[in-house]
Amino acid sequence: MSNEAMEHIDFEELVQLAIDKKYRQLKEALLELNEVDIALFIEELGQDRSAIVFRMLPKTLSADVFAELDPEFQEHIINSITDRELSEIVEDLFVDDAVDMLEEMPATIVRRVMQNTKPETRKLINQFLNYPENSAGGIMTAEYIGLKKHMTVEQCFAYIRKHGIDSETIYTCYVMDQKRRLEGVVTVKNLLMNSSDALVGDIMDDNVIKVATTTDQEEVVETMIKYDLLSMPVVDSEDRLVGIITVDDVMDVMEEEATEDIEKMAAMLPSEKPYLKTGVFELAKNRIPWLLFLMLSSTLSGAILERYENAFAAIPLLVSFTPMLMNTGGNSGSQSSAMIIRGMSIGEIEPRDIFRVIWKEVRVGLIAGIILAVCNFIRLLIQYPGNTMISLVVVLSVFVTVVIAKTIGCTLPIAAKVLKADPAIMAGPLITTIVDAVSLIVYFNLACMLLDMAV
Amino acid sequence: MSNEAMEHIDFEELVQLAIDKKYRQLKEALLELNEVDIALFIEELGQDRSAIVFRMLPKTLSADVFAELDPEFQEHIINSITDRELSEIVEDLFVDDAVDMLEEMPATIVRRVMQNTKPETRKLINQFLNYPENSAGGIMTAEYIGLKKHMTVEQCFAYIRKHGIDSETIYTCYVMDQKRRLEGVVTVKNLLMNSSDALVGDIMDDNVIKVATTTDQEEVVETMIKYDLLSMPVVDSEDRLVGIITVDDVMDVMEEEATEDIEKMAAMLPSEKPYLKTGVFELAKNRIPWLLFLMLSSTLSGAILERYENAFAAIPLLVSFTPMLMNTGGNSGSQSSAMIIRGMSIGEIEPRDIFRVIWKEVRVGLIAGIILAVCNFIRLLIQYPGNTMISLVVVLSVFVTVVIAKTIGCTLPIAAKVLKADPAIMAGPLITTIVDAVSLIVYFNLACMLLDMAV
Numbered sequence: 001m002s003n004e005a006m007e008h009i010d011f012e013e014l015v016q017l018a019i020d021k022k023y024r025q026l027k028e029a030l031l032e033l034n035e036v037d038i039a040l041f042i043e044e045l046g047q048d049r050s051a052i053v054f055r056m057l058p059k060t061l062s063a064d065v066f067a068e069l070d071p072e073f074q075e076h077i078i079n080s081i082t083d084r085e086l087s088e089i090v091e092d093l094f095v096d097d098a099v100d101m102l103e104e105m106p107a108t109i110v111r112r113v114m115q116n117t118k119p120e121t122r123k124l125i126n127q128f129l130n131y132p133e134n135s136a137g138g139i140m141t142a143e144y145i146g147l148k149k150h151m152t153v154e155q156c157f158a159y160i161r162k163h164g165i166d167s168e169t170i171y172t173c174y175v176m177d178q179k180r181r182l183e184g185v186v187t188v189k190n191l192l193m194n195s196s197d198a199l200v201g202d203i204m205d206d207n208v209i210k211v212a213t214t215t216d217q218e219e220v221v222e223t224m225i226k227y228d229l230l231s232m233p234v235v236d237s238e239d240r241l242v243g244i245i246t247v248d249d250v251m252d253v254m255e256e257e258a259t260e261d262i263e264k265m266a267a268m269l270p271s272e273k274p275y276l277k278t279g280v281f282e283l284a285k286n287r288i289p290w291l292l293f294l295m296l297s298s299t300l301s302g303a304i305l306e307r308y309e310n311a312f313a314a315i316p317l318l319v320s321f322t323p324m325l326m327n328t329g330g331n332s333g334s335q336s337s338a339m340i341i342r343g344m345s346i347g348e349i350e351p352r353d354i355f356r357v358i359w360k361e362v363r364v365g366l367i368a369g370i371i372l373a374v375c376n377f378i379r380l381l382i383q384y385p386g387n388t389m390i391s392l393v394v395v396l397s398v399f400v401t402v403v404i405a406k407t408i409g410c411t412l413p414i415a416a417k418v419l420k421a422d423p424a425i426m427a428g429p430l431i432t433t434i435v436d437a438v439s440l441i442v443y444f445n446l447a448c449m450l451l452d453m454a455v
Numbered sequence: 456m457s458n459e460a461m462e463h464i465d466f467e468e469l470v471q472l473a474i475d476k477k478y479r480q481l482k483e484a485l486l487e488l489n490e491v492d493i494a495l496f497i498e499e500l501g502q503d504r505s506a507i508v509f510r511m512l513p514k515t516l517s518a519d520v521f522a523e524l525d526p527e528f529q530e531h532i533i534n535s536i537t538d539r540e541l542s543e544i545v546e547d548l549f550v551d552d553a554v555d556m557l558e559e560m561p562a563t564i565v566r567r568v569m570q571n572t573k574p575e576t577r578k579l580i581n582q583f584l585n586y587p588e589n590s591a592g593g594i595m596t597a598e599y600i601g602l603k604k605h606m607t608v609e610q611c612f613a614y615i616r617k618h619g620i621d622s623e624t625i626y627t628c629y630v631m632d633q634k635r636r637l638e639g640v641v642t643v644k645n646l647l648m649n650s651s652d653a654l655v656g657d658i659m660d661d662n663v664i665k666v667a668t669t670t671d672q673e674e675v676v677e678t679m680i681k682y683d684l685l686s687m688p689v690v691d692s693e694d695r696l697v698g699i700i701t702v703d704d705v706m707d708v709m710e711e712e713a714t715e716d717i718e719k720m721a722a723m724l725p726s727e728k729p730y731l732k733t734g735v736f737e738l739a740k741n742r743i744p745w746l747l748f749l750m751l752s753s754t755l756s757g758a759i760l761e762r763y764e765n766a767f768a769a770i771p772l773l774v775s776f777t778p779m780l781m782n783t784g785g786n787s788g789s790q791s792s793a794m795i796i797r798g799m800s801i802g803e804i805e806p807r808d809i810f811r812v813i814w815k816e817v818r819v820g821l822i823a824g825i826i827l828a829v830c831n832f833i834r835l836l837i838q839y840p841g842n843t844m845i846s847l848v849v850v851l852s853v854f855v856t857v858v859i860a861k862t863i864g865c866t867l868p869i870a871a872k873v874l875k876a877d878p879a880i881m882a883g884p885l886i887t888t889i890v891d892a893v894s895l896i897v898y899f900n901l902a903c904m905l906l907d908m909a910v
Contacts, residue, residue: 032662036682161647170644171626188643189625192616207487225710227491228703230685247702248683254706255680258713259797265717266793266883267786275798276808280815284822287790294786295827295853296834301778309771316764319774323756323891326778331722331749331884335742338721342714343730353731360735367739372750379751398750428721428883429786436778 011044018049027056035061039068047073051080063092070277071104078109087116094168095121096141096249099128128243136220137213139253140234140243145173149183149201153191156200160188168246172231175204180240182208182233210235213242217253222347224250261345265338265427267294294433301326301436308444317387318447321394322440328372329401329439330432336361336409337431341423344413354414358407365406369399393447400446401439408434466499473504482511490516494523502528506535518547525732526559533564542571549623550576551596551704554583583698591675592668594708595689595698600628604638604656608646611655615643623701627686630659635695637663637688665690668697672708677802679705716800720793720882722749749888756781756891763899772842773902776849777895783827784856784894785887791816791864792886796878799868809869813862820861824854848902855901856894863889 017026030038030053038057042050042065054077057065066074066089078086090098090113102110102125114122124142131137145167147156156173164170173191175184184204194203210233211220224232224247232245260270267290271278305312305322312319340357343349349357373395380391409431413423472481485493485508493512497505497520509532512520521529521544533541545553545568557565557580569577579597586592600622602611611628619625628646630639639659649658665688666675679687679702687700715725722745726733760767760777767774795812798804804812828850835846864886868878 034662034664034682157647164644164647170647188647189619192612192619192625192643207489209489225703225706227489230702247685247706248680251680251702251706251709254709254713255801258709258717259801262713262717262720262793262797265720266789268790268793274803275794276803276811280818280822283794283815283819284826287787287819288823288826291783291786291790291823291827291857292830295779295783295831298779298782299834301782302775305778306772306775309775312774313768313771316768317761319767320757320761320764322777323760323781323895324750324753326781327753327756327888327891328746328750330887331746332742334721334884335723335746338717338723339730339738342717346710346714348729348731356731360738363735364738364742367735368743368746371739371743372746375747376750379754402746429789432785432887433782436782440778 011041014041015045018045018053023052023056026053030057031061035064036068038065043070043073047076051077055081055085059088059092063089067093067097067101071101074101075105075109078105078113083112083116086113087118090117091121094141094143095124095128095243096139098125102129103133131213134217135213136211136215136217136232136234136245137243139217139220139249140213140245141168141249142243143167144231144233144241144244145170146180146241147173147175147186147200149175149177149199149204151200152196153194153198153200153203154196156186156191157196168244169231172229172244174233174241174244175200176241182210182235182239182241184208185233208233211245212237218257218345219347220245221250221254221257257345261341261424264422264424265341267291267425267427267429290429294429297433298436301433301440304437304440304444308440308447311444311447315390315447315451317384317390318393318444322443324376325394325397325401325439325443326432326436328398329405329435330428332365332368332402333405333409333431333435334428336364336406337413337427340410340413341427344417344423349414351414351418354411357410357414361406361410362403365403368406369402372402373399389451390447393443393450396450397439397443397446400442401435404438404442405431405435408438466496469496470500473500473508478507478511481508485512486516490519491523493520498525498528502531506532510536510540514543514547518544522548522552522556526556529556530560530564533560533568538567538571541568542573545572546576549596549598550579550583550698551594553580557584586668589672590668591666591670591672591687591689591700592698594672594675594704595668595700596623596704597698598622599686599688599696599699600625601635601696602628602630602641602655604630604632604654604659606655607651608649608653608655608658609651611641611646612651623699624686627684627699629688629696629699630655631696637665637690637694637696639663640688663688666700667692673712673800674802675700676705676709676712712800716796716879719877719879720796722746722880722882722884745884749884752888753891756888756895759892759895759899763895763902766899766902770845770902770906772839772845773848773899777898779831780849780852780856780894780898781887781891783853784860784890785883787820787823787857788860788864788886788890789883791819791861792868792882795865795868796882799872799878804869806869806873809866812865812869816861816865817858820858823861824857827857828854844906845902848898848905851905852894852898852901855897856890859893859897860886860890863893 014026014029042053045053050073102113143166145160145163160170171188173186174182175186177183184206185208186200186204190203209223209227211223213234213236220232230247233241234243234245236242263270269286271286340349376398377391377395380394384391412426412431416423416426469481469484497508500508505528557568598621600615600618615625626643628641629637630641632638639661640663641655641659645658664678664682666678668689668691675687685702688696689698689700691697718725724741726741795804831853832846832850835849839846867881867886871878871881
């Protein structure tokens with residue numbers, strides 16, 4: 001990444017210090033860095049030296065750095081430290097980071113980690129491991145500031161000073177009753193703007209925006225963007241607060257969801273890992289199913305060509321326009337489906353908008369179809385003078401195909417959503433395959449009609 | 456949007472209150488709502504009643520609600536209020552919201568707004584209007600908490616209490632010297648965790664992660680995600696702090712950039728507005744240029760088909776495999792280009808990775824090519840028994856096409872990046888057009904060689 005903020009860090013110099021075993025100098029240099037950069041440095045250094053460097057970090061920092069490391073490095077470090085060190089790190093990790101880590105570890109490591117965890121942490125981790133991965137429960141963490149209505153601002157600050165260091169965010173605090181039911185929310189800004197003897201119950205906002213553990217993570221993202229929230233409370237079915245989702249985790253989800261959509265829209269199964277870290281076989285495994293399905297589906301277009309063999313035996317020129325026709329239809333349909341899929345992903349378009357969408361796309365299709373047809377007609381008249389009727393068949397087909405492609409392209413993603421399937425699969429590749437067949441049928445039927453051919 | 460958090464708001468009831476002119480009840484109900492929901496309600500109500508409802512909001516809320524409204528409603532409201540009211544709202548807006556608003560307004564409104572703005576605000580707005588839209592300067596705001604090194608924690612809190620209400624975020628404070636050069640950063644959490652007589656200079660972090668006004672917004676996003684920042688300082692060429700970027704603006708940028716990438720990847724010019732608010736002519740205008748270009752480019756494939764007219768006159772069956780072949784090539788190439796474009800967008804893949812990427816894609820192409828060829832061969836043997844040689848030509852072409860398509864698909868986006876063009880245009884549609892031509896050349900050449908045909 002070309003990152004201005006990082007340019008001043010000279011990793012090579014630090015690596016040299018590690019090679020020369022100048023550990024005191026190295027430690028001093030590391031303490032100047034952010035935990036993200038320390039983790040990057042450890043990964044740069046390679047597994048062999050990673051444990052030595054990791055163990056020289058002060059306790060206050062080691063869990064933060066550990067949470068940022070790649071799973072393979074986490075595994076290596078767990079294997080290199082004592083049970084006691086392991087226990088300390090796990091207790092210091094935020095629950096969501098601990099769960100993310102455990103989900104990547106082999107069973108033997110999971111067992112060892114769980115054995116070295118306090119009963120209450122173990123219970124929490126087990127509870128969090130059970131939430132579905134893409135739900136609010138799957139991305140929340142348990143470390144938040146919980147206050148009571150009867151506390152004064154002064155008492156709140158004392159509480160935050162004492163417990164804040166273990167919380168993922170202190171800036172939004174949650175007010176709960178005896179049964180942990182969420183009653184309100186108060187920000188540190190609210191607390192600072194009120195006198196020290198004001199009661200939380202009087203200054204809190206009781207109109208809390210919250211989600212359930214089962215809420216889909218995409219909806220969490222949309223709600224947090226809509227209301228510009230820094231953290232979002234997550235409640236169980238009895239309205240009890242069980243965790244919070246912080247904005248940094250939401251940004252990760254946004255990036256991940258957009259990547260997944262783009263992968264699905266290009267006819268791939270979404271990958272778990274970043275591209276450069278995904279193996280060749282896994283990449284192939286993600287790509288072959290759709291390629292195979294689309295390859296077999298497109299034989300339909302082949303069958304249509306076969307059926308009209310006589311037509312292009314009579315006028316061979318007809319065949320040479322098929323790539324242009326199929327491409328234009330595919331591209332027109334892909335444009336529409338991409339816009340609708342994205343609109344649904346970000347919550348702008350809903351299934352109930354279907355008629356507005358179709359009406360819009362039909363009109364766009366008419367405009368685009370006319371312009372493409374006219375441009376093409378001019379080109380054909382110049383390139384194939386004397387073949388006016390054939391040219392007419394071609395441009396009429398272009399026009400009809402574009403309109404149909406836009407209609408299919410906007411309808412199928414919405415239909416998928418209604419049928420609870422993922423709209424993103426109704427993107428370019430599948431639309432193209434369907435539109436190819438349609439455009440050939442239109443083309444050859446128009447040819448037979450207008451050129452007076454028998455099929 | 457199916458939004459659990461909103462389900463409890465009954466907009467219809469509120470609209471009825473407005474129609475019945477029960478303004479006192481309406482005002483009470485509105486004050487219970489979040490500014491985002493009040494803005495949504497005003498838009499739901501329609502322009503005619505929007506100004507009346509807007510003017511009943513208390514001063515403290517009106518700028519917040521104004522910032523959330525669509526430009527058309529902002530324009531209508533500006534036209535309905537007095538110069539004095541306008542002046543108050545503009546002074547209360549964060550500079551970034553004021554600039555966003557002015558960029559959408561007609562010149563007459565801009566002039567009226569500027570005339571009713573204090574000289575220093577006007578200067579700031581003019582300065583901010585000059586930063587390029589996609590740069591850090593274009594998304595930053597000027598309202599932040601600036602501290603000095605010699606201040607104590609207690610003095611800081613007093614300062615925050617006094618100025619915090621006008622700041623976009625109070626949680627990260629910036630420490631500057633006399634010349635406004637950035638010296639360090641201190642969070643409210645740091646301040647709370649230290650004793651009230653500690654000096655800012657002693658507790659601040661002087662390893663500040665920052666960007667320049669000219670930094671591209673994509674890079675701002677990547678840096679904030681990497682370091683989990685809630686706000687990012689923006690400095691000018693002399694390292695003076697000129698503004699901050701808050702995490703909520705960064706989330707908007709992320710959503711916008713992903714949408715733009717998806718639009719470009721589906722061969723469209725990116726649109727400024729959400730789909731449902733974009734007019735038919737604008738949608739058509741964004742889509743036609745690429746459709747036209749790709750339509751004319753794909754005549755190349757037609758020309759290739761024409762050149763090999765003799766081949767398919769001799770064996771008409773050959774033609775019927777062309778859609779399958781072109782589709783499979785196009786899809787294979789689209790998969791690769793989509794992964795590489797996305798990888799570059801999120802900063803994972805850089806041009807210097809080109810050889811690793813090509814090597815990976817060639818191997819994926821070999822695996823996918825073999826599997827697709829074998830499946831196809833089996834199908835062809837069953838469907839066209841006795842045509843073994845033709846089947847062999849088809850599957851060899853599939854194999855070669857897939858490998859070439861994967862190579863082209865991963866190379867072109869990186870090449871675009873090197874040439875400072877947008878990688879996202881080297882996506883499915885363009886790759887398909889190129890691969891179509893390549894696959895036909897491969898196919899007919901193999902056919903001529905293996906089937907002993909003269910062209």
